[in-house]
Amino acid sequence: MGSDTLERSAAYWNKQAADEERWSAPVDADTIARARAGDWSIVLTPEKAVPRAWFPSDLKHVQLLALAGSGGQQAPVLAAAGAPVTVFDLSEGQLGKDRLVAEREGLDLRLEQGDMADLSRFADASFDLVVNPCSVCFVADVEPVWREVARVLRPGGRFMTGFINPLFFLFDHDTPGADRLQARFALPYDSTSPELRERAQALGVDEFSHSIDALMGGQMRAGLRLIDLYEDNWPGADLAIDALTPLYIATLAEKPL
Protein backbone atom coordinates (compact mmCIF):
# COMPACT_ATOMS: atom_id res chain seq x y z
CA MET A 1 0.00 0.00 0.00
CA GLY A 2 1.21 3.50 -0.82
CA SER A 3 2.83 5.19 2.16
CA ASP A 4 0.72 8.23 1.28
CA THR A 5 -2.43 6.25 2.06
CA LEU A 6 -0.92 5.05 5.34
CA GLU A 7 0.16 8.54 6.38
CA ARG A 8 -3.23 9.99 5.59
CA SER A 9 -5.01 7.19 7.44
CA ALA A 10 -2.81 7.63 10.54
CA ALA A 11 -3.39 11.41 10.52
CA TYR A 12 -7.14 11.00 10.02
CA TRP A 13 -7.42 8.48 12.89
CA ASN A 14 -5.23 10.56 15.17
CA LYS A 15 -7.67 13.40 14.61
CA GLN A 16 -10.69 11.14 15.18
CA ALA A 17 -9.07 10.04 18.46
CA ALA A 18 -8.31 13.61 19.52
CA ASP A 19 -11.95 14.53 18.87
CA GLU A 20 -13.24 11.34 20.58
CA GLU A 21 -15.46 10.50 17.62
CA ARG A 22 -17.73 7.43 17.48
CA TRP A 23 -14.94 4.84 16.99
CA SER A 24 -12.52 6.53 19.35
CA ALA A 25 -14.51 7.10 22.55
CA PRO A 26 -13.06 4.92 25.32
CA VAL A 27 -15.39 2.68 27.33
CA ASP A 28 -16.27 3.77 30.87
CA ALA A 29 -15.40 2.15 34.21
CA ASP A 30 -18.83 0.58 34.54
CA THR A 31 -18.45 -1.28 31.22
CA ILE A 32 -15.13 -2.69 32.42
CA ALA A 33 -16.55 -3.68 35.83
CA ARG A 34 -19.39 -5.54 34.11
CA ALA A 35 -16.97 -7.25 31.72
CA ARG A 36 -14.91 -8.43 34.69
CA ALA A 37 -18.11 -9.96 36.08
CA GLY A 38 -18.79 -11.78 32.79
CA ASP A 39 -21.32 -9.32 31.32
CA TRP A 40 -19.78 -8.03 28.11
CA SER A 41 -20.26 -7.59 24.37
CA ILE A 42 -18.40 -5.97 21.48
CA VAL A 43 -19.28 -4.75 17.99
CA LEU A 44 -17.45 -5.23 14.69
CA THR A 45 -20.09 -3.20 12.82
CA PRO A 46 -22.05 -0.16 14.03
CA GLU A 47 -24.85 -1.63 16.12
CA LYS A 48 -25.22 -5.39 16.51
CA ALA A 49 -23.31 -7.16 19.24
CA VAL A 50 -21.18 -10.06 18.04
CA PRO A 51 -22.98 -13.31 19.04
CA ARG A 52 -21.41 -14.80 22.15
CA ALA A 53 -21.39 -18.18 20.36
CA TRP A 54 -18.67 -16.77 18.08
CA PHE A 55 -16.30 -16.66 21.09
CA PRO A 56 -14.88 -19.49 23.19
CA SER A 57 -17.01 -19.91 26.34
CA ASP A 58 -14.08 -18.81 28.51
CA LEU A 59 -11.63 -16.15 27.27
CA LYS A 60 -8.97 -16.91 29.88
CA HIS A 61 -5.72 -17.98 28.17
CA VAL A 62 -7.20 -17.16 24.71
CA GLN A 63 -4.39 -15.27 22.96
CA LEU A 64 -6.34 -12.52 21.23
CA LEU A 65 -5.28 -10.01 18.57
CA ALA A 66 -7.47 -6.90 18.16
CA LEU A 67 -6.45 -6.04 14.60
CA ALA A 68 -6.90 -2.39 13.58
CA GLY A 69 -8.94 -2.54 16.75
CA SER A 70 -7.89 0.33 18.93
CA GLY A 71 -9.92 3.30 20.13
CA GLY A 72 -10.41 2.14 23.72
CA GLN A 73 -13.46 0.04 22.97
CA GLN A 74 -13.19 -3.65 22.06
CA ALA A 75 -9.69 -4.45 23.40
CA PRO A 76 -10.16 -3.32 27.04
CA VAL A 77 -13.52 -5.10 27.24
CA LEU A 78 -12.02 -8.36 25.97
CA ALA A 79 -9.08 -7.99 28.37
CA ALA A 80 -11.45 -7.37 31.29
CA ALA A 81 -13.36 -10.48 30.21
CA GLY A 82 -10.14 -12.43 30.78
CA ALA A 83 -8.23 -12.66 27.48
CA PRO A 84 -4.55 -11.76 27.07
CA VAL A 85 -5.02 -9.05 24.40
CA THR A 86 -2.63 -7.55 21.87
CA VAL A 87 -3.96 -4.40 20.17
CA PHE A 88 -2.48 -3.64 16.77
CA ASP A 89 -3.30 -0.37 15.03
CA LEU A 90 -1.82 2.23 12.70
CA SER A 91 -2.79 5.25 14.76
CA GLU A 92 -0.88 6.35 17.85
CA GLY A 93 -3.91 8.41 18.89
CA GLN A 94 -6.23 5.41 18.69
CA LEU A 95 -3.74 3.23 20.61
CA GLY A 96 -3.58 6.00 23.21
CA LYS A 97 -7.27 5.40 23.98
CA ASP A 98 -6.54 1.77 24.83
CA ARG A 99 -3.53 2.83 26.91
CA LEU A 100 -5.77 5.26 28.78
CA VAL A 101 -8.37 2.60 29.65
CA ALA A 102 -5.69 0.01 30.52
CA GLU A 103 -3.96 2.40 32.94
CA ARG A 104 -7.22 3.64 34.43
CA GLU A 105 -8.56 0.10 35.01
CA GLY A 106 -5.33 -1.81 35.72
CA LEU A 107 -5.66 -3.96 32.59
CA ASP A 108 -2.74 -5.66 30.91
CA LEU A 109 -2.89 -4.72 27.20
CA ARG A 110 -0.02 -5.15 24.76
CA LEU A 111 -0.04 -2.22 22.30
CA GLU A 112 1.57 -2.51 18.85
CA GLN A 113 1.64 0.10 16.10
CA GLY A 114 1.76 -0.82 12.41
CA ASP A 115 0.01 -1.56 9.12
CA MET A 116 -2.42 -4.46 9.23
CA ALA A 117 -1.05 -5.84 5.96
CA ASP A 118 2.27 -6.56 7.70
CA LEU A 119 2.07 -8.63 10.87
CA SER A 120 5.65 -9.89 10.48
CA ARG A 121 6.50 -9.09 14.11
CA PHE A 122 4.15 -11.92 15.15
CA ALA A 123 5.19 -15.57 14.78
CA ASP A 124 3.11 -18.08 12.83
CA ALA A 125 0.23 -19.58 14.85
CA SER A 126 0.67 -17.12 17.73
CA PHE A 127 -3.02 -16.22 18.26
CA ASP A 128 -6.17 -18.20 19.11
CA LEU A 129 -8.53 -15.44 18.06
CA VAL A 130 -8.23 -12.39 15.78
CA VAL A 131 -10.91 -9.70 16.12
CA ASN A 132 -11.02 -7.03 13.40
CA PRO A 133 -13.55 -4.20 13.76
CA CYS A 134 -14.60 -2.49 10.51
CA SER A 135 -11.35 -1.15 9.01
CA VAL A 136 -10.30 -2.85 5.76
CA CYS A 137 -11.97 -0.05 3.77
CA PHE A 138 -8.77 1.90 4.63
CA VAL A 139 -6.40 -0.52 2.88
CA ALA A 140 -5.96 -0.68 -0.88
CA ASP A 141 -5.56 -4.46 -1.04
CA VAL A 142 -7.37 -6.64 1.46
CA GLU A 143 -6.05 -10.08 0.51
CA PRO A 144 -2.58 -9.57 2.09
CA VAL A 145 -4.40 -8.76 5.35
CA TRP A 146 -6.35 -12.02 5.20
CA ARG A 147 -3.14 -13.96 4.44
CA GLU A 148 -1.41 -12.43 7.45
CA VAL A 149 -4.40 -13.24 9.67
CA ALA A 150 -4.36 -16.86 8.48
CA ARG A 151 -0.63 -17.07 9.16
CA VAL A 152 -0.72 -15.73 12.73
CA LEU A 153 -3.75 -17.86 13.72
CA ARG A 154 -3.15 -21.29 15.19
CA PRO A 155 -4.97 -24.19 13.48
CA GLY A 156 -8.48 -24.23 14.97
CA GLY A 157 -8.22 -20.51 15.75
CA ARG A 158 -11.00 -18.10 14.76
CA PHE A 159 -11.18 -14.82 12.86
CA MET A 160 -14.04 -12.34 13.04
CA THR A 161 -14.18 -9.18 10.95
CA GLY A 162 -16.63 -6.40 10.10
CA PHE A 163 -16.68 -4.65 6.74
CA ILE A 164 -18.81 -2.36 4.61
CA ASN A 165 -21.00 -3.85 1.89
CA PRO A 166 -19.25 -2.62 -1.29
CA LEU A 167 -22.60 -1.43 -2.70
CA PHE A 168 -22.39 1.42 -0.16
CA PHE A 169 -19.70 3.00 -2.33
CA LEU A 170 -21.94 3.30 -5.40
CA PHE A 171 -23.52 6.41 -3.87
CA ASP A 172 -22.47 9.89 -2.88
CA HIS A 173 -23.86 9.95 0.64
CA ASP A 174 -22.80 13.55 1.16
CA THR A 175 -25.08 14.94 -1.57
CA PRO A 176 -28.31 16.21 -0.04
CA GLY A 177 -31.70 15.48 -1.60
CA ALA A 178 -33.19 12.65 -3.63
CA ASP A 179 -30.18 12.43 -5.98
CA ARG A 180 -28.01 10.93 -3.32
CA LEU A 181 -29.44 7.47 -4.04
CA GLN A 182 -28.48 7.59 -7.70
CA ALA A 183 -25.53 5.34 -8.41
CA ARG A 184 -22.59 7.68 -8.98
CA PHE A 185 -19.36 5.72 -8.59
CA ALA A 186 -18.19 2.55 -10.33
CA LEU A 187 -16.96 -0.34 -8.18
CA PRO A 188 -14.49 -1.13 -6.90
CA TYR A 189 -14.30 2.37 -5.41
CA ASP A 190 -10.68 3.51 -5.06
CA SER A 191 -10.28 7.02 -3.73
CA THR A 192 -6.68 7.20 -4.94
CA SER A 193 -7.87 7.11 -8.58
CA PRO A 194 -7.42 10.50 -10.33
CA GLU A 195 -11.17 11.19 -10.65
CA LEU A 196 -11.77 10.66 -6.92
CA ARG A 197 -8.64 12.28 -5.53
CA GLU A 198 -10.29 15.62 -4.82
CA ARG A 199 -13.12 13.95 -2.90
CA ALA A 200 -10.61 11.93 -0.85
CA GLN A 201 -8.61 15.07 -0.09
CA ALA A 202 -11.75 16.69 1.31
CA LEU A 203 -12.49 13.66 3.51
CA GLY A 204 -8.87 13.39 4.66
CA VAL A 205 -8.53 9.63 4.27
CA ASP A 206 -8.39 7.11 1.42
CA GLU A 207 -11.18 4.56 1.11
CA PHE A 208 -11.50 1.37 -0.89
CA SER A 209 -14.75 -0.58 -1.38
CA HIS A 210 -13.13 -3.92 -2.34
CA SER A 211 -15.44 -6.58 -3.76
CA ILE A 212 -17.36 -9.43 -2.14
CA ASP A 213 -14.92 -11.63 -4.05
CA ALA A 214 -11.96 -10.05 -2.20
CA LEU A 215 -13.73 -9.61 1.14
CA MET A 216 -15.18 -13.11 1.44
CA GLY A 217 -13.58 -15.19 -1.31
CA GLY A 218 -10.25 -13.71 -0.23
CA GLN A 219 -10.63 -15.11 3.27
CA MET A 220 -11.23 -18.58 1.82
CA ARG A 221 -8.29 -18.29 -0.58
CA ALA A 222 -6.12 -17.31 2.40
CA GLY A 223 -6.93 -20.70 3.92
CA LEU A 224 -9.76 -19.71 6.28
CA ARG A 225 -13.15 -21.43 6.34
CA LEU A 226 -16.16 -19.12 6.63
CA ILE A 227 -18.66 -20.44 9.15
CA ASP A 228 -21.14 -17.64 9.90
CA LEU A 229 -22.11 -14.05 9.05
CA TYR A 230 -24.65 -11.37 9.87
CA GLU A 231 -25.63 -8.00 8.45
CA ASP A 232 -26.06 -4.73 10.31
CA ASN A 233 -27.33 -1.17 9.88
CA TRP A 234 -26.10 2.19 11.13
CA PRO A 235 -29.23 4.24 11.94
CA GLY A 236 -27.13 6.80 13.82
CA ALA A 237 -25.31 7.81 10.64
CA ASP A 238 -28.54 9.15 9.10
CA LEU A 239 -27.85 7.73 5.64
CA ALA A 240 -30.81 7.51 3.22
CA ILE A 241 -29.74 4.06 2.06
CA ASP A 242 -29.71 2.70 5.61
CA ALA A 243 -33.53 2.66 5.59
CA LEU A 244 -33.46 0.45 2.48
CA THR A 245 -30.82 -2.16 3.21
CA PRO A 246 -28.21 -3.20 5.75
CA LEU A 247 -24.79 -1.82 4.81
CA TYR A 248 -22.45 -3.74 7.08
CA ILE A 249 -21.41 -7.39 7.22
CA ALA A 250 -19.57 -9.35 9.89
CA THR A 251 -18.09 -12.76 9.17
CA LEU A 252 -16.72 -15.56 11.32
CA ALA A 253 -14.02 -17.83 9.93
CA GLU A 254 -11.89 -20.65 11.29
CA LYS A 255 -8.43 -21.83 10.35
CA PRO A 256 -8.84 -25.56 9.68
CA LEU A 257 -7.00 -28.01 11.98
Ligand SMILES: C[S@@+](CC[C@H](N)C(=O)[O-])C[C@H]1O[C@@H](n2cnc3c(N)ncnc32)[C@H](O)[C@@H]1O
Ligand atom coordinates in the same frame (compact mmCIF):
# COMPACT_ATOMS: atom_id res chain seq x y z
C1 LIG B 1 -13.50 2.20 12.55
S1 LIG B 1 -11.98 2.11 13.47
C2 LIG B 1 -12.12 0.52 14.24
C3 LIG B 1 -11.91 0.53 15.74
C4 LIG B 1 -13.06 1.00 16.52
N1 LIG B 1 -12.77 0.94 17.94
C5 LIG B 1 -14.39 0.32 16.23
O1 LIG B 1 -15.16 0.09 17.13
O2 LIG B 1 -14.75 0.05 15.08
C6 LIG B 1 -10.79 1.77 12.21
C7 LIG B 1 -9.40 1.55 12.80
O3 LIG B 1 -8.53 1.10 11.77
C8 LIG B 1 -7.26 1.67 12.00
N2 LIG B 1 -6.49 1.59 10.75
C9 LIG B 1 -6.72 2.27 9.59
N3 LIG B 1 -5.82 1.88 8.65
C10 LIG B 1 -5.04 0.93 9.23
C11 LIG B 1 -3.94 0.13 8.77
N4 LIG B 1 -3.49 0.21 7.50
N5 LIG B 1 -3.36 -0.73 9.63
C12 LIG B 1 -3.80 -0.83 10.92
N6 LIG B 1 -4.83 -0.11 11.41
C13 LIG B 1 -5.45 0.75 10.56
C14 LIG B 1 -7.57 3.06 12.49
O4 LIG B 1 -6.48 3.67 13.15
C15 LIG B 1 -8.78 2.81 13.39
O5 LIG B 1 -8.39 2.58 14.73
